[in-house]
Amino acid sequence: MKVELTVNGKDITADVEDRTLLVHFLRDVADLTATNIGCETTSCGACTVLLDGESVKSCTVLAAQADGRSVTTLEGLASDAGEMHPVQKAFHEEHGLQCGYCTPGMVMAIVSLLRENPSPTEEQVRAGLEGNICRCTGYHNIVKAALSAASGVNP
């Protein structure tokens, strides 16, 4: 089927199989490979992107379901001038990653979380990241990054 998605502000039209998952559309059709494929079972959150501004796991959304809608991936966060998004900056400042595999999904989940709740408590950040698994950091610096992005410490 023919689908037309707005990805990071750019319209992308393609003919895809009906069963194409959004994550495969992003990686293989749109050629945006920041979004990682982790568990493929809606558990790990590595494939988290924004669909019409809200976090979703792109391994469990069909490209067809996103037809006509707007998707934001990690590549779409920085400004046109190349300046990092506050959440990206906060990950850098707080050392919010080790191997980096979960990072694109973590960043997108936090961007969505802060849109819904711009001043979360630590407990709310931890609850808001229940859908994202990290096997390196123990989460502490990821949570610190979310809180520092929220407080504008790294604007």
Place this chain on the structure above:
Amino acid sequence: MIPPAFTYRRASSADEAIALAAEYGDDAKYLAGGHSLLPLMKLRFAAPSVLIDLGRLPELSYIRDERTYVAIGALTRHHDVQHSPVLAAQIPLLAHTAGRVGDPQIRHRGTIGGSVAHGDAASDLPAALLALDATFVARGPSGTRSVQAAGFFKGIFETDLEPGELLTEIQVPKPAVPAAWSFQKFTKRAIDWAIVGVAVQGHAIALINMGTTPLRATAAEAALASGASIADAAALAAEGTSAGSDIHATKAFREHLARVLVKRALEEAGARS
């Protein structure tokens, strides 16, 4: 993992969805948020040849205060149930339970009607709706009918919905004492399905994952009604259940959890009201 090949059809109205289901018959499945169906398809537990996407039917996404009950459109997302001011005030058990489903990403996609129609005994919302004595409204080629939650869940992933029928609305009576609620969910990881869960509203007790369907703890409810203490009633929580054993827990451990969680839930509901 990708699902087996299928034909995607998008419905632009509830009537069109029902007509498409009639056209394709048993080969078709309705697709709401897809967060139960698509994972099953990836695992080849389900392989419908047609998916009828309900994702563009705003007419079935609403929460309306109808004085004696709250009407919830079947396509209302968990996120919207969780954050509904109407439900927070009138039926806090339901708002809270919706916020315990999966994780934020899942709640941005999953719908209350999808969860009910999927009929998984391990799901949170069917048990909460059973404790709340909800009514489910289904529309099919021959009209609309209502089914009580108590008679809706029939077996493993089996509900009272007829082939081609579309669940359109969930009607939840307002509890006499909204604050008399509790939701207990025992999991190993935050986003897991409940190994055992309990939803309590007043003296109604529903159990998650203690059989092939969500269940009412009828023996414990009867004991409470005849004046038993919370501890004595909770001791009967596993009576009449048929929990299974799996990699997460044995049947005996699930029965133990049911007794412990029902006790906690009744105490919490009592303390809140």
